[in-house]
Amino acid sequence: MELFDILGPIMIGPSSSHTAGAARIGKISRILLGEKPVEAKVHLHGSFAETGIGHGTNLAIIGGLLGMNPDDLRIPFAFEEAEKEGLRFCFDTVELRDVHPNTAVLELTGEKGGHLTIQACSIGGGAIEVTALDGYEVSFTGNYNTLVIRNQDEFGTLAGVTTILSQFHINVGNMSLHRNKRGGDALMIIETDQHIKPSQVAFLGELPGIRAITYYDKEDEEYGFTLHR
Amino acid sequence: MDLRSIAEILEESRSTGLPFWEVILHYDMDERQVSREESMAKMLITWQAMQDAADAYTGTRRSVSGLVGGDGMRMRQYQLRGKSLCGGYVGDVMAEALSMAESNACMRRIVAAPTAGACGVLPAVLLPLTRYAELTQRQILEAFYVASGVGVVIARNAGISGAAGGCQAEIGTASAMAAAALVQLRGGTDQMIAHAVAIALANLMGLVCDPVAGLVEIPCVKRNVIGAMNAVSAADMALAGIESKIPVDEVIEAMGEVGRHMPVEYRETAQGGLANTPTGRAVKEKLLGSNSSAK
Ligand code: SF4
Numbered sequence: 001m002e003l004f005d006i007l008g009p010i011m012i013g014p015s016s017s018h019t020a021g022a023a024r025i026g027k028i029s030r031i032l033l034g035e036k037p038v039e040a041k042v043h044l045h046g047s048f049a050e051t052g053i054g055h056g057t058n059l060a061i062i063g064g065l066l067g068m069n070p071d072d073l074r075i076p077f078a079f080e081e082a083e084k085e086g087l088r089f090c091f092d093t094v095e096l097r098d099v100h101p102n103t104a105v106l107e108l109t110g111e112k113g114g115h116l117t118i119q120a121c122s123i124g125g126g127a128i129e130v131t132a133l134d135g136y137e138v139s140f141t142g143n144y145n146t147l148v149i150r151n152q153d154e155f156g157t158l159a160g161v162t163t164i165l166s167q168f169h170i171n172v173g174n175m176s177l178h179r180n181k182r183g184g185d186a187l188m189i190i191e192t193d194q195h196i197k198p199s200q201v202a203f204l205g206e207l208p209g210i211r212a213i214t215y216y217d218k219e220d221e222e223y224g225f226t227l228h229r
Numbered sequence: 230m231d232l233r234s235i236a237e238i239l240e241e242s243r244s245t246g247l248p249f250w251e252v253i254l255h256y257d258m259d260e261r262q263v264s265r266e267e268s269m270a271k272m273l274i275t276w277q278a279m280q281d282a283a284d285a286y287t288g289t290r291r292s293v294s295g296l297v298g299g300d301g302m303r304m305r306q307y308q309l310r311g312k313s314l315c316g317g318y319v320g321d322v323m324a325e326a327l328s329m330a331e332s333n334a335c336m337r338r339i340v341a342a343p344t345a346g347a348c349g350v351l352p353a354v355l356l357p358l359t360r361y362a363e364l365t366q367r368q369i370l371e372a373f374y375v376a377s378g379v380g381v382v383i384a385r386n387a388g389i390s391g392a393a394g395g396c397q398a399e400i401g402t403a404s405a406m407a408a409a410a411l412v413q414l415r416g417g418t419d420q421m422i423a424h425a426v427a428i429a430l431a432n433l434m435g436l437v438c439d440p441v442a443g444l445v446e447i448p449c450v451k452r453n454v455i456g457a458m459n460a461v462s463a464a465d466m467a468l469a470g471i472e473s474k475i476p477v478d479e480v481i482e483a484m485g486e487v488g489r490h491m492p493v494e495y496r497e498t499a500q501g502g503l504a505n506t507p508t509g510r511a512v513k514e515k516l517l518g519s520n521s522s523a524k
Contacts, residue, residue, distance in 0.1 A: 001232075003257045004271065006343045006380035006389075006406075007351075007373060010278045013333030014292070014445040016345045051443040051499075054294050054516060056336050071278075076336040124390060126341075 018055035021122025026064020034226025035110035046101035049093035144191035253378030301328030326353035349453030350403035387485030391438030394488025407460035427473035429463035437495035439502025
C-alpha cells in the first residue's frame with residue numbers, strides 16, 4: 001500500500017468510488033475507444049444506479065469520456081462541456097448479474113465511426129477494473145501500461161507479440177487471452193511494467209494476424225492510442 | 230520496513246536513529262522506487278492541493294442533492310463575531326472542517342485523507358495552525374509523513390472504508406492521522422505520537438456509517454468536525470504526558486474487530502442509523518423521485 005493511497009487521491013468530490021473512480025472509467029473508455037467519442041449510452045448498475053446522481057457519477061463518467069482526470073475542475077460542468085465537444089449521451093439503469101455494485105456499461109461511438117462496449121467497475125479509493133470489452137470477459141485495472149490487441153486467433157500471433165516485447169526489453173506483468181471460437185476473433189490483454197513507445201506499438205501492429213492494437217499508458221493517459229489495420 | 234504496526238515504526242526509529250517521519254519517508258522511497266526529493270515533491274503537491282482546496286471555498290455551492298453547503302461560512306462568520314465557545318484555534322478548526330467536507334460534497338477538488346468523506350479532518354487541524362504558530366513548509370511535510378504512515382498501519386490492520394468498518398474507520402482514522410500530525414508539529418516524542426493515535430481511535434470507536442440516502446453529506450460533513458476536534462484533544466492529552474493504557478496497536482486491532490462485527494446496516498449501506506430515520510428515509514424518497522425524473 002502506498003502512502004499516497006492514504007493521502008490522496010487529489011480528486012473532485014464527493015466519493016472516491018462513485019466520483020473519482022467513475023471519471024477514471026470514462027477516461028479509460030475514451031482511450032480504449034481510440035478516438036474522440038461522439039455518442040455514449042451509459043448503463044449504471046447497483047449502487048451507481050441508486051446513488052449515482054447524488055454522487056455526480058454521471059458527470060464524472062461524461063467528464064472522463066471528454067478526457068478529464070478525476071481532479072479536473074470541469075467535472076461538475078461536464079454536461080455543458082459535452083455539448084461544446086459534440087458528445088451526445090444518455091443514461092439508464094441496468095441490473096447485471098454477478099458484478100461489483102459499482103459497475104457501469106458504456107456503449108460508445110467515435111468520430112471516425114469506431115464502436116466500443118466496455119464494462120468496468122469502481123473498486124474503491126478511486127481504483128477501477130475493466131471487466132468486459134466488446135463481449136469478452138477481461139480483467140485489468142489501468143494501473144499498468146496496457147496493450148489491448150485484437151487479432152485473428154491463429155497460430156503464432158501470441159508468440160510473435162511476446163518475442164517482440166522481450167526484444168524491446170519490455171517485461172510482461174500480466175497477460176490474458178480471450179476468444180469467442182477457435183480460429184475466430186480474439187482479444188489479447190498485456191500489462192507491462194515499462195513504457196512502450198509509439199514506434200514500438202506500431203511495430204507490433206505490423207505483425208501478421210493483428211487487426212488493431214490499442215495502447216494505454218498509465219503515466220501519460222493522453223498518450224493512449226489505437227492503430228487499425 | 231513494511232509499516233505493519235506502530236511498534237515496528239518505533240523500533241525502526243530506535244534502531245536506525247531516524248525520526249518517525251523519516252522512517253515513513255524511507256518506506257515511500259522503497260515502495261514507489263523514488264528518490265527522497267521525488268517523494269517530498271509529491272508530498273508538497275499534496276499539501277499545496279489542500280491549501281488550494283481551502284482557498285477555493287466560498288460557501289456558495291450546494292451539493293447535488295441540495296442538502297449541504299454554506300455551513301462552513303456560517304461557522305466562520307460566527308467565529309469572527311467572537312462569540313464562539315471554543316474560539317481561537319479550535320474555532321477555526323471547526324470552520325475549516327466544515328468547509329473542506331462541504332467542498333467535497335459540492336464537487337470541488339479535495340485531497341482524500343484517508344477517504345473523500347473524511348477529507349476535512351487533517352486540513353482542519355493543520356491549516357489554522359499555520360496561522361497560530363510559526364511553521365516551516367518542511368515541518369508540515371514531516372507531519373504529513375507521520376500522518377500518512379499512521380494511516381497505512383491502520384488501513385493494513387483494520388481498514389479505512391465505511392463499507393468495511395463503519396465511520397470509526399473513516400473519520401476515526403482521519404482523526405488518528407491528524408492527532409499524530411499535531412503531536413509531530415508540536416515537537417512531541419515518538420511515544421506521544423503513538424499515544425495520540427491510540428486515544429483518538431479509542432474515543433471514536435464504534436462510530437457507525439449511516440449516510441442519509443447513501444450520499445457523503447449527512448452526517449458526514451459534521452462528522453469531520455468531531456474528527457478534527459477529537460484529534461486536537463487527543464494530541465493535547467498526549468503532549469501533556471497522558472498515556473493510553475491500551476497500546477496503540479491493540480487499539481487498532483480492536484477497532485478492526487468492532488468494524489467486522491458491525492451489522493451491515495451500519496456500514497455505508499444507508500439502511501440504519503440516521504439514514505433510517507423517518508426524515509432520512511424521506512430525503513431518500515425525494516431524491517430517488519428526482520433521479521427517475523432526471524432520466
Ligand atoms: S458516515 Fe459513512 S460516508 Fe459519512 S463520513 Fe462516515 S464513513 Fe464516510
